[in-house]
Amino acid sequence: MHRRAASTTLATTLAALAALLALTTLTACGGDSRANASGGGDDKAPLEVWVRKPPGSPTEKTHQDLAAAFTKATGIDAKVTALFDDFETKLQQAAAQKKLPDLIVNDTAQLGTLVKQGLVREVRQSEIQGGEQLVPSSWEAARAADGKYYGVPFSAQTFALFVRKDWREKLGIAPPADWDQLDALAAAFTTGDPDANGKADTYGYVIPGTTKRGYLDWYFSSFLWSAGGDYFTGAGKDLKPAVDGPGALLAAQRLKNQFCADKSVVPGAVTTETTQAHPLFETGKGGIYLTGPYNMARFDKALGKDAYEILPLPAGPGGRSSVLAEGENTYLMAGSKNPKGQVKYAEFLIGAEGQTAGMAGDTAGNVVRLPVNPSVRLSDVRQDTRWQVFDEVYRESGRYSPAVKDWTPFRQASAEALNGMVADCGSNPEAVLGKLAGAFSAELEKQGAGS
Structure with missing residues (x-):
């Protein structure tokens, strides 16, 4: 669960306000990142990627391997930082310091909060190569209350x-x-x-x-x-x-x-x-x-x-x-120096190579629980038939949390x-x-x- 309601303490509230103020400056300096994806920014600037995984865990290693494979395929350096405890608080602190990562891979349940705080940029499905091929319901996990999308599906799961x-x-x-x-x-x-x-x-x-x-x-x-x-x-x-x-x-x-x-x-x-x-x-x-x-x-x-x-x-x-139904989205953060690279990274993660590597076979390193790309067959990657139970539950009974602003x-x-x-x-x-x-x-x- 990985279901992640933010703390309601005064400290977190103040951190959120600081993040909002910081993002006003970030977006003012960087402009509309979605627009920049087609023409602005530095296409070779390295990407910083945060993942909500325990440091030193098998899941962190899988994300490190994904980043290395992305760099090999594109020539764009990508550095992964694994954080687990107080992930959201640390993200707000990074925003306040104007040091947001370029992308984060985090729970679908965080969508509303990230949009509310202005930390992520809008994503158009037509902007994402291969996006139209994803399991249609997976995109629901990236759709906010205003009907727009602010992330790219990466992994689905249910219980x-x-x-x-x-x-x-x-x-x-x-x-x-x-x-x-x-x-x-x-x-x-x-x-x-x-x-x-x-x-x-x-x-x-x-x-x-x-x-x-x-x-x-x-x-x-x-x-x-x-x-x-x-x-x-x-x-x-x-x-x-x-x-x-x-x-x-x-x-x-x-x-x-x-x-x-x-x-x-x-x-x-x-x-x-x-x-x-x-x-x-x-x-x-x-x-x-x-x-x-x-x-x-x-x-x-x-x-x-x-x-x-x-x-x-x-x-x-x-x-x-x-x-x-839950899972994780790849969120493209506001103010990135390399908007095109952000898109390429999200596209790599939903491609056959990224989804297959992310599934990590039958090991504890899996970061793609159920693939969102239907061209990747679960049975081709995993021999453990118990995964089929979850796949059937997701497709037949899965339901995402309500799409409200927060x-x-x-x-x-x-x-x-x-x-x-x-x-x-x-x-x-x-x-x-x-x-x-x-x-x-x-x-x-x-x-x-x-x-």
């Missing part, structure tokens, strides 16, 4: 259930076909001693339930949609909150029951983010984890491939499964409301969602999108 198959089979339970069966499996993992150690030390659900970066809303969104709920109704400037509707209430009540009635969630979930949640699954604390394909390599190493299985999220009360405050408000609800077992989900809908209304009005 599925990682389930301890060995535990399930030991307890003699079939794979869950609906949400009731899924909750029953979680309860059995909690009370049935599936690891046979004679201790009550296992649980059903692993949930990254912290408010940091809006993680709990990131987790909840798939259940919200699958229950027939939604964040908004309407479109454009006529949006209205729907987060207190019947489907949303059903999903919220179910989440609270897991924490408070069934007690089938690994303890401490309300302060757990994804980097802390992963070990809870691989060390046998919890047996059901909705997460992405990037975890297969580490879980294979820790548990063994035969110990767990990957299952699509069963259809919810809404009659279908609708799962959060999704971050909505995600953060939702995460805080849900976190407070599950942390207080005396809470009233209907009242919680009603208050959240009021916060959504205020934010919509603030963004000029409410009716």
Whole structure:
């Protein structure tokens, strides 16, 4: 998740303001970067590329290899810097210092914030060679609330259930076909001693339930949609909150029951983010984890491939499964000295060579989870057929976060409301969602999108 709501602390707010002021100067000096792409700038100026990956990780190495291959193909030097913690804050600091990188590869969920802060330039699909060949839905991840595009799709991903198959089979339970069966499996993992150690030390659900970066809303969104709920109704400037509707209430009540009635969630979930949640699954604390394909390599190493299985999220009360789709875009930053080089780098990453190398076979170095270029067949690059589950979920059930001017405050408000609800077992989900809908209304009005 890699779903990334910005901090609401005063320091971050001031950093954002500084970034806005800096970008006013940047764009004034550099002019319209999109226009420069066809005629201005220094075509040989080196490119600085930031990627949101842990330094020293296999994923950083893959990005380094991609940059080297780009340089070999084009003669344009490209330097990759891997940053992970506080990526967005460091980006704002770079803007304030007038030292923005030329490109960043970052989550699709950051689109609205980057556009709002003026850090990225508009991209026209016709400007990108090969852009018309991409999976059409992937471009939705680069489209902002104004209908324009401010990034180039690079990688897609969605989520599925990682389930301890060995535990399930030991307890003699079939794979869950609906949400009731899924909750029953979680309860059995909690009370049935599936690891046979004679201790009550296992649980059903692993949930990254912290408010940091809006993680709990990131987790909840798939259940919200699958229950027939939604964040908004309407479109454009006529949006209205729907987060207190019947489907949303059903999903919220179910989440609270897991924490408070069934007690089938690994303890401490309300302060757990994804980097802390992963070990809870691989060390046998919890047996059901909705997460992405990037975890297969580490879980294979820790548990063994035969110990767990990957299952699509069963259809919810809404009659279908609708799962959060995410991924990463290549963002062309404002004020670059080499706008043509920016475009060439984005084009290289979506080409067959870039997509294939980015997939990194079946290794932990993959930075392209699901290719956005349909000419690159998943089965030709990866032998692990489990990837097909994610590919099918993405194409059949994937759904991106709402295209509003800035999704971050909505995600953060939702995460805080849900976190407070599950942390207080005396809470009233209907009242919680009603208050959240009021916060959504205020934010919509603030963004000029409410009716």
